[in-house]
Amino acid sequence: MQRADESAAVALRPYIKAHYHFQFLSAAFRFGLFEILEKDPGLTVKDIALRLELNEQPTRILLLGCTATGLLHKDGDGYHNTALTRPLAENLDQAPAAYIPWESQGIYRAISWFAEALDEDSNVGLQREIPGTAPTLYGRLAENPELESAFHTMMGSVSQLVAEEIVEKVDLSGHRHLLDVGGGTAVNAANLARKWPHLRITIGDLPSIAALAEEKIADMGLADRVDAVSLDAFHDEFPSGPDAVLFAHFLEIWSADRIRDLLARASRQLPSGGGLFVVTPYQNDDETGPERSAYLSAYFHTIASGEGMVYTPKEYEQWFTEAGFAPTRRVLLGPDAVVICGRKL
Ligand SMILES: C[S@@+](CC[C@H](N)C(=O)[O-])C[C@H]1O[C@@H](n2cnc3c(N)ncnc32)[C@H](O)[C@@H]1O
Known part of the structure; x- marks a missing residue:
């Protein structure tokens, strides 16, 4: 019984936590993070904080959200777009990028x-x-x-x-x-x-x-x-x-x-x-x-x-x-x- 409850809790997580996923995505998109990383892959937290004009701790929080949910990939100290976010770095007036501001x-x-x-x-x-x-x-x-x-x-x-x-x-x-x-x-x-x-x-x-x-x-x-x-x-x-x-x-x-x-x-x-x-x-x-x-x-x-x-x-x-x-x-x-x-x- 307990195991069934645990697996239901795991399966329900994307429903219960969907709003966080969207906020990681839309904040990163709004700050232009995917475009920046497409031009300059491998930037560190400090570089990104400077480029986004954010303090370092909020930048870490944003990067943690994006990395933990698969929007970004971290290699050593450097951050990279993934297959999910590469299409969000260009053609911003076309799908899928055009959906995010709306x-x-x-x-x-x-x-x-x-x-x-x-x-x-x-x-x-x-x-x-x-x-x-x-x-x-x-x-x-x-x-x-x-x-x-x-x-x-x-x-x-x-x-x-x-x-x-x-x-x-x-x-x-x-x-x-x-x-x-x-x-x-x-x-x-x-x-x-x-x-x-x-x-x-x-x-x-x-x-x-x-x-x-x-x-x-x-x-x-x-x-x-x-x-x-x-x-x-x-x-x-x-x-x-x-x-x-x-x-x-x-x-x-x-x-x-x-x-x-x-x-x-x-x-x-x-x-x-x-x-x-x-x-x-x-x-x-x-x-x-x-x-x-x-x-x-x-x-x-x-x-x-x-x-x-x-x-x-x-x-x-x-x-x-x-x-x-x-x-x-x-x-x-x-x-x-x-x-x-x-x-x-
Ligand atoms: C979802 S959009 C569809 C636009 C277009 N047909 C398309 O396929 O891309 C709905 C359109 O209906 C128009 N609309 C809303 N109420 C209307 C009305 N009472 N009479 C005429 N057009 C209306 C809106 O201005 C909008 O352009």
């Missing part, structure tokens, strides 16, 4: 309200930790420019990974004008426009993001075929004209009732035969995972909207049918995302 500034404190958010069935983490008055994260980001920038860097890096696969796997040859609802800063639109030279794309997003998207589109030289319009997807009718609608990383933010409303709005504007594409992380139809669907569901509920979660493809297909679309295909993107495709009847 998790640290946007999520870490707010997700500690998870139990209260379940209890109150609302996004208590946002209300307690993110300054501002808007009811969702996206409205509050506009009130916190530094956080908004960390969010869009993280989101851009996720979208970039997914966009490369969308472009490879989703056939838009039969459509002439795509409406990208909640299209953000044009990562998907830019990739799709480059792949399909015949295609026009309109991004619809909240005003501050639509303005940002317009700038990026102009910088990329795509303004002749891609534009961005201010759209509050819940209050404005979708623009008419497009013969396909894309919701990428958008529907899972919202409740089932709101998703039904958004799909009905798409259905009202699309002609018969029009395309519907939902890019989303997914939960297995048997509701057992994958892990990322669990993290994201907790994030949507506690912080982002207080109402969304990662749903199963089966649920989306049911909502498609209710809104007058025939589900046509599921295209898997990596281990935990999917494009659910449909056609307006």
Whole structure:
């Protein structure tokens, strides 16, 4: 009995101590330690304290945390990056580095309200930790420019990974004008426009993001075929004209009732035969995972909207049918995302 308890205690340790692991990682990243060690491997405690402008004892504590958890390797008196931290020394605006400032500034404190958010069935983490008055994260980001920038860097890096696969796997040859609802800063639109030279794309997003998207589109030289319009997807009718609608990383933010409303709005504007594409992380139809669907569901509920979660493809297909679309295909993107495709009847 005692041995079983001990092994459970060991197996539970990563759950119980996860916050320390994250703090070692995010503090070292914030101080630029991984970049410094990539340029100058083998620095000692004293060298590192000088470079980080920290006192020696705090530096020892940081280095002990990083070494004990496998982020750094100590050889004699010198410290080195490991295979885990080498990717955090470059391309800081791409995954995995781009996740760290967002998790640290946007999520870490707010997700500690998870139990209260379940209890109150609302996004208590946002209300307690993110300054501002808007009811969702996206409205509050506009009130916190530094956080908004960390969010869009993280989101851009996720979208970039997914966009490369969308472009490879989703056939838009039969459509002439795509409406990208909640299209953000044009990562998907830019990739799709480059792949399909015949295609026009309109991004619809909240005003501050639509303005940002317009700038990026102009910088990329795509303004002749891609534009961005201010759209509050819940209050404005979708623009008419497009013969396909894309919701990428958008529907899972919202409740089932709101998703039904958004799909009905798409259905009202699309002609018969029009395309519907939902890019989303997914939960297995048997509701057992994958892990990322669990993290994201907790994030949507506690912080982002207080109402969304990662749903199963089966649920989306049911909502498609209710809104007058025939589900046509599921295209898997990596281990935990999917494009659910449909056609307006
Ligand atoms: C998770 S991001 C996804 C961005 C992009 N589609 C992608 O795949 O990278 C969600 C986007 O929805 C936008 N959004 C939030 N509420 C919205 C609303 N009511 N109407 C339109 N867009 C909204 C946000 O500004 C943000 O750009």
